[in-house]
Amino acid sequence: MASLTIRKLDDAIRDELRLRAARNGRSVEDEVRVILREAAHHPPPTAATPPAAFQPEAADRRPRAAHGLPRVTLIIGGGIAAYKALDLIRRLKERQIHVRCVLTRAAQQFVTPLSASALSNERAYTDLFDPSSEFDAGHIRLGRDCDLIVVAPATADLIAKMAQGHADDLASAILLAANRPILLAPAMNPLMWNNAATRRNVAQLERDGVALIGPNAGEMAEANEAGVGRMAEPTEIAIAAEEFLRPPQPRPLAGKRVLITAGPTHEPIDPVRYIANRSSGKQGFAIAAAAQAAGADVILVSGPVDLDDPAGVAVKHVESARDMLRQVEASLPVDIAIFAAAVADWRVVNEGEQKLKKTSAGMPPLQLVENPDILATISKLGDGRPPLVIGFAAETEHLIDNARAKLARKGCDWIVANDVSPATGVMGGDRNTVHLLTRDAGEINVDSWPVMSKEQVATELVARIADSLMAKPGEKTS
Ligand SMILES: Cc1cc2nc3c(=O)[nH]c(=O)nc-3n(C[C@H](O)[C@H](O)[C@H](O)COP(=O)(O)O)c2cc1C
Numbered sequence: 205m206a207s208l209t210i211r212k213l214d215d216a217i218r219d220e221l222r223l224r225a226a227r228n229g230r231s232v233e234d235e236v237r238v239i240l241r242e243a244a245h246h247p248p249p250t251a252a253t254p255p256a257a258f259q260p261e262a263a264d265r266r267p268r269a270a271h272g273l274p275r276v277t278l279i280i281g282g283g284i285a286a287y288k289a290l291d292l293i294r295r296l297k298e299r300q301i302h303v304r305c306v307l308t309r310a311a312q313q314f315v316t317p318l319s320a321s322a323l324s325n326e327r328a329y330t331d332l333f334d335p336s337s338e339f340d341a342g343h344i345r346l347g348r349d350c351d352l353i354v355v356a357p358a359t360a361d362l363i364a365k366m367a368q369g370h371a372d373d374l375a376s377a378i379l380l381a382a383n384r385p386i387l388l389a390p391a392m393n394p395l396m397w398n399n400a401a402t403r404r405n406v407a408q409l410e411r412d413g414v415a416l417i418g419p420n421a422g423e424m425a426e427a428n429e430a431g432v433g434r435m436a437e438p439t440e441i442a443i444a445a446e447e448f449l450r451p452p453q454p455r456p457l458a459g460k461r462v463l464i465t466a467g468p469t470h471e472p473i474d475p476v477r478y479i480a481n482r483s484s485g486k487q488g489f490a491i492a493a494a495a496q497a498a499g500a501d502v503i504l505v506s507g508p509v510d511l512d513d514p515a516g517v518a519v520k521h522v523e524s525a526r527d528m529l530r531q532v533e534a535s536l537p538v539d540i541a542i543f544a545a546a547v548a549d550w551r552v553v554n555e556g557e558q559k560l561k562k563t564s565a566g567m568p569p570l571q572l573v574e575n576p577d578i579l580a581t582i583s584k585l586g587d588g589r590p591p592l593v594i595g596f597a598a599e600t601e602h603l604i605d606n607a608r609a610k611l612a613r614k615g616c617d618w619i620v621a622n623d624v625s626p627a628t629g630v631m632g633g634d635r636n637t638v639h640l641l642t643r644d645a646g647e648i649n650v651d652s653w654p655v656m657s658k659e660q661v662a663t664e665l666v667a668r669i670a671d672s673l674m675a676k677p678g679e680k681t682s
Contacts, residue, residue: 273302274449275350277384279375280320282310283357284425285391285435290315292356293323295442301449305329306346308362308375332374343374347382352448355379357391357435360402366414367405385448389441390419394431417444455499456670462500463538463590464492465545465578467507469525473570474556481546482631485509487596488544490662492517495540498666503538505531507545525551525575532578540669541590543579544620546598551575583615592669593617598624598631607641608648618642620665636661640668 221232276296280289289305296303305320305328317328332343347353355362355375362375371377379386388409396402397419410416418436423429436444466488470478485506492504493514502517505528513519520531525547532541550572560568579595593616597607600623607621619641624630628637636658640651653664 273300274352275302275304276445276449277304277306277346277350277353277378278320278324279306279353279355279362279378280308280311280315281355281357281359281362281375281391282308282313283359283391283435284314285357286311286314288435288438289356290319290323292354292438292441293320295438296354296445297324299442299446301442301445302326304346304350306375306378308359308373310359310361329374332372332377334374343377344381346374347378348384350384352445353379353382353384353386354389354441354445355386356389356438356441358388360390360392360396360399360405363388363390363402363405363409367408367412386414387441387444387448388414388416389436390416390433391435392419392433393424393426393429394433397431397433415444415448417441453497456673457495457540457666458499460500460539460673461503461537462492462495463503463505463532463535463541464488464495465505465507465528465532465543465547466492467509468546469507469528469548469575470523471525471548471551471575472523472555473552474558474560476559479548479550479552480508481548483507483509483546483598484631484633485511485545486634487636487658487661488542489514490658491542491544491665492519494659494662494666495542495669498670500540503535505535505545507547524548525578529576529578529581532582536582536585536588536590538590540592540594541582542594542596542665543582543616544596545578546596547578548575577614579616580614583617592672594665594669595619597621600625604639604641604650607639608650611641611643611648620661634658640665 221235224235278289278293278296280286289311293303293305303324304326305317305324307315307317307320307328307330309330312330317330321328329346362379365372365376366379369380371380390397390406392402406416417440418434419432420434420436421430421432422434424431424433435441466483467485468481468483470480472478488504488506489509489511492502496502496514496516502514504514504517504519506519506521507528508521508523520535522528522531528545528547553571553573579593582590583593583595595610595614595616595618597603597610597619599606599621603621603623607619611619621639621641622628622630622636630636634657635655637655638653638661640653642649642651653661656664
């Protein structure tokens with residue numbers, strides 16, 4: 205890993221870094237780490253990906269983390285629908301989106317900054333000439349230190365000011381200075397919406413790359429009036445915002461069926477005692493979640509663990525190695541099988557039907573017998589063998605040599621080897637250092653990955669699987 209000396213950066217970058225770090229309440233070094241992580245996880249959009257209409261030329265769409273959450277600046281305009289903006293704050297927050305509110309002068313006739321700040325847990329902004337936020341050009345910051353600007357309700361007046369490039373209050377100045385995508389939720393009387401001036405202004409904003417949600421048709425606040433002009437519902441606006449903030453991920457495993465085993469197995473001694481190991485199941489669960497996020501149809505066969513089932517994954521809970529094998533076999537056929545479970549090698553021959561008692565005869569002898577080898581069984585299947593079978597080798601010594609031997613002995617295609625000596629903290633911990641062993645034209649390739657979180661290992665492994673499928677579509681991947 206390269207190291208970086210911040211003192212050696214040029215002055216402008218260093219000043220910008222310090223300012224950014226101070227705003228985010230982080231040390232400069234932590235800020236650099238966040239920037240690098242964001243750059244690694246969110247590379248700049250390619251020409252193929254951006255929805256052009258939603259991307260002003262200068263917009264940098266990389267999410268800006270606020271405690272890891274994407275950020276929205278919500279501008280509340282002075283319309284009767286302003287009360288719904290308070291609900292919108294809640295809908296955004298329940299989607300793990302950080303919200304900062306700006307209220308126009310007119311909006312404050314309908315809702316108070318106090319309500320907006322209490323619901324957003326952030327200061328609400330109202331004044332362009334506010335000395336407490338303009339010491340560092342706060343109106344510029346509010347339009348840039350976010351991932352998306354939402355205007356709800358977007359009044360006819362705000363729309364007109366945007367279309368003309370006005371900046372005579374905080375909301376319009378933010379909108380003019382913004383370099384983030386802008387989503388408008390117009391709300392007004394149908395006559396205002398259909399007025400030729402509003403039509404021209406909306407058309408201009410669409411040409412400028414501003415996105416709109418709604419307005420919907422329906423009853424107006426004014427008695428006996430109906431038509432197009434109602435603000436989209438808060439949930440609709442929140443969903444539209446979320447689509448900007450979390451664009452759909454590529455789904456390279458779409459249409460693939462992936463089987464994963466995870467966790468330890470429990471081998472009963474008697475009705476209350478069992479032989480187990482220290483596996484937490486975290487790595488296998490992370491792989492299941494990553495495969496599901498990559499579009500796969502995932503079956504997770506898990507031994508006893510203290511983890512929530514990953515969303516969107518079919519989980520089969522088992523106890524012993526024999527149960528696990530049964531469920532694995534019942535889950536076939538699959539395209540990819542990943543055996544991350546720490547299956548007990550042995551079980552007790554004669555499991556006691558009653559709790560074993562202490563006796564004067566001394567300790568009961570526990571005779572052990574070998575468990576079925578799930579990885580070898582599936583790897584050596586004739587018909588029905590998954591095209592890609594991946595095993596895990598948890599070793600405490602001679603890691604690579606043992607993993608090489610295991611790859612040859614078990615007949616699987618890849619082995620993920622990890623050192624589980626107590627000093628590594630891998631068993632039960634959140635990080636892992638793995639080596640991926642693959643076969644290439646009779647040779648065994650060893651690819652050693654740096655220490656990563658178990659989620660990162662999972663994402664990387666799924667990416668490697670996707671690459672291998674792309675390389676040899678329809679062929680056995682080994
Ligand atoms: C009771 C009332 C309701 C209003 N509702 C709306 C509305 O729904 N949409 C709209 O565009 N203007 C509405 N207006 C007019 C705006 O409040 C007015 O154009 C104001 O200047 C907008 O300021 P802003 O765009 O800075 O928030 C309403 C005015 C009043 C008095």
